[in-house]
Amino acid sequence: MILEHEIPNGSKLYFGKSAKLKRHIEQVASEILDANGYEEIVTPIFSYHQHKSIADERELIRINDEKNNALSLRADSTIDVVRIIEKRLGHNTKEKKWFYIQPVFTYPTTEQYQVGVEFMGEKNLSSVMNLTVEIFEKLEVKSLIQISNMKIPQLLVEMFDALEIDDFRHINIDKFINLKEEWLTKLVYLQYIEQVDEVMAIAPKAIADELLKMKELCEQMQCDNAVLAPMYYAKMLYYDELYFRSIVENEVYARGGRYKNGELTSVGFAIYTDALCEALEKEEK
Amino acid sequence: MxxxxxxxxxxxxxxxxxxxxxxxxxxxxxxxxxxxxxxxxxxxxxxxxxxxxxxxxxxxxxxxxxxxxxxxxxxxxxxxxxxxxxICKVAIGMKKGEKLDLTKPELKVASKMVNITKRYFEERAVSVEIIKLYGSIELAPLIGLADMIVDIVETGTTMKQNGLEVVEDIMTSxxxxxxxxxxxxxxxxxxxxxxxxxxxxxxxxxxx
CATH class of the missing domain: 3.40.190.10 (Periplasmic binding protein-like II)
Known part of the structure; x- marks a missing residue:
């Protein structure tokens, strides 16, 4: 029996103080993004293309349109935002910097509010990563920035027959270390920017090139609380190079990276409003 | 810390x-x-x-x-x-003398480890009814509650003492x-x- 006051598991309810806090986060973010020249977009909740961005299609809430074509509720905003701007608005706008404030939905009944940013045609991740730093500073939230590079796990899988991409999803460090390559072991241990040069000096050129990108991103970042995690592999399908997460204890406050849609390289991130709300609420208490 | x-x-x-x-x-x-x-x-x-x-x-x-x-x-x-x-094994146990027949239309399996059991039979495209138990798993085949069990085996003594034997290993743990x-x-x-x-x-x- 479903009770009158019941809401589905995983859905979100904000009211009073918490709703005000959520609105405050969104307002701070939108003011900073507006000041940095970003335009707002609101995309449809229903989407034909979500399977292109979600690794596990079972996470999608699927329904059908009037012609019985499969569609799903938006589980990720990036692909739809980029597609709509490029294909639908392409001739009507030259704007490349966009942000959205809208929730995503995953099976069975999970809602997640996000503030997202896409800078289309931009290759430098620091341009958007520093926006998260600015937003968090304004909200007085201190987080740890993790910098990774999706190319490194991909290159390592090509280099070592014994490695699979799943080893990186599960961070099987014992397997990496047992390969007994000095540079690979140092790569596993790499955590701080001061250690990068030492690894770059002995790593194969292809790996050293990718490490250099991580180092440069670290140097361009306007915050000193960062760690490197070169063996980390993101679950999202589209990130293909530099990637970052903003973490506090067990929560992820934001994540973003570089991705390609067709031939166009872009950078973007999403801030997880619900996790931030919870943290700010705790702090207030 | x-x-x-x-x-x-x-x-x-x-x-x-x-x-x-x-x-x-x-x-x-x-x-x-x-x-x-x-x-x-x-x-x-x-x-x-x-x-x-x-x-x-x-x-x-x-x-x-x-x-x-x-x-x-x-x-x-x-x-x-x-x-x-x-070190132990997760294994399928059946009454002594019985053989694992995956061609049966449906098997009844008793186990504490529902997910491991489900995955094992799904990978072999075998339809199973899994009966979740919290203990004394060996009892299930003896009284006809299930055709077989999936359980942890260290030495195999408990199964033997109850007239069961391991017919297949699922994983080593x-x-x-x-x-x-x-x-x-x-x-x-x-x-x-x-x-x-x-x-x-x-x-x-x-x-x-």
Whole structure:
């Protein structure tokens, strides 16, 4: 029996103080993004293309349109935002910097509010990563920035027959270390920017090139609380190079990276409003 | 400071012995206490099935747990190191003399480990009805509740004593050192330091 006051598991309810806090986060973010020249977009909740961005299609809430074509509720905003701007608005706008404030939905009944940013045609991740730093500073939230590079796990899988991409999803460090390559072991241990040069000096050129990108991103970042995690592999399908997460204890406050849609390289991130709300609420208490 | 979740019983004792070998100090829980504070570590004594949950939610940074429990729960944690202890098998047991026939239209399987059982039969495209039990699993085939059981086998004695035998191994399990994913990123030097020290102890043992 479903009770009158019941809401589905995983859905979100904000009211009073918490709703005000959520609105405050969104307002701070939108003011900073507006000041940095970003335009707002609101995309449809229903989407034909979500399977292109979600690794596990079972996470999608699927329904059908009037012609019985499969569609799903938006589980990720990036692909739809980029597609709509490029294909639908392409001739009507030259704007490349966009942000959205809208929730995503995953099976069975999970809602997640996000503030997202896409800078289309931009290759430098620091341009958007520093926006998260600015937003968090304004909200007085201190987080740890993790910098990774999706190319490194991909290159390592090509280099070592014994490695699979799943080893990186599960961070099987014992397997990496047992390969007994000095540079690979140092790569596993790499955590701080001061250690990068030492690894770059002995790593194969292809790996050293990718490490250099991580180092440069670290140097361009306007915050000193960062760690490197070169063996980390993101679950999202589209990130293909530099990637970052903003973490506090067990929560992820934001994540973003570089991705390609067709031939166009872009950078973007999403801030997880619900996790931030919870943290700010705790702090207030 | 790292928080370490240990399962009550033999594994906790063995793990604390490893810490004693590494640091040369005594690591012992006071009677009935569930927390042991030391300068570098805080140890938590929890139920075996809860270790991965504590680590997943970062109530503990690292933990020690059997691979069978990890596979059954499917929680996203870092598997740091096989401690090569508590080695056992997850196996299918049937009444002595009976053979596993995967061509039957439907099989009834009794088990504590519903997910491992489900995955095993799904991969073989066999339709099964899984009956979740919490103990005395060996009883199920004897009284016709199930055609077979999926259970942990260490020596096989319990099955034998109840007129059952192993017809197929599903997986080999041993205890693993695991870590929370964010702890691994944020406290990597501490996590890898203890990983290295424990690995050296295990390697020494295996040489001896």
């Amino acid at each position: 790292l928080t370490v979740a240990l399962p009550k019983g033999r594994i906790a004792k063995e793990t604390l012995e490893i810490f004693e070998t590494i640091f040369g100090d005594s690591f012992k829980f006071d009677d009935r206490k569930l927390i042991l504070e030391t300068p570098k570590f805080r140890f938590l004594l929890v139920r075996n099935q809860d270790v991965a949950t504590y680590v997943y939610h970062q109530a503990a940074d690292i933990g020690v747990v059997g691979l069978d429990t990890l596979e059954e729960q499917g929680l996203d944690v870092v598997r740091l190191l096989d401690l090569r202890r508590g 041993s205890t693993y050192l695991i870590a929370n994913k964010n702890s691994y990123i944020a406290k990597k030097d501490e996590v890898l330091d203890i990983y290295e020290k424990i690995r050296d102890v295990i390697q020494e043992e295996n040489k001896a």
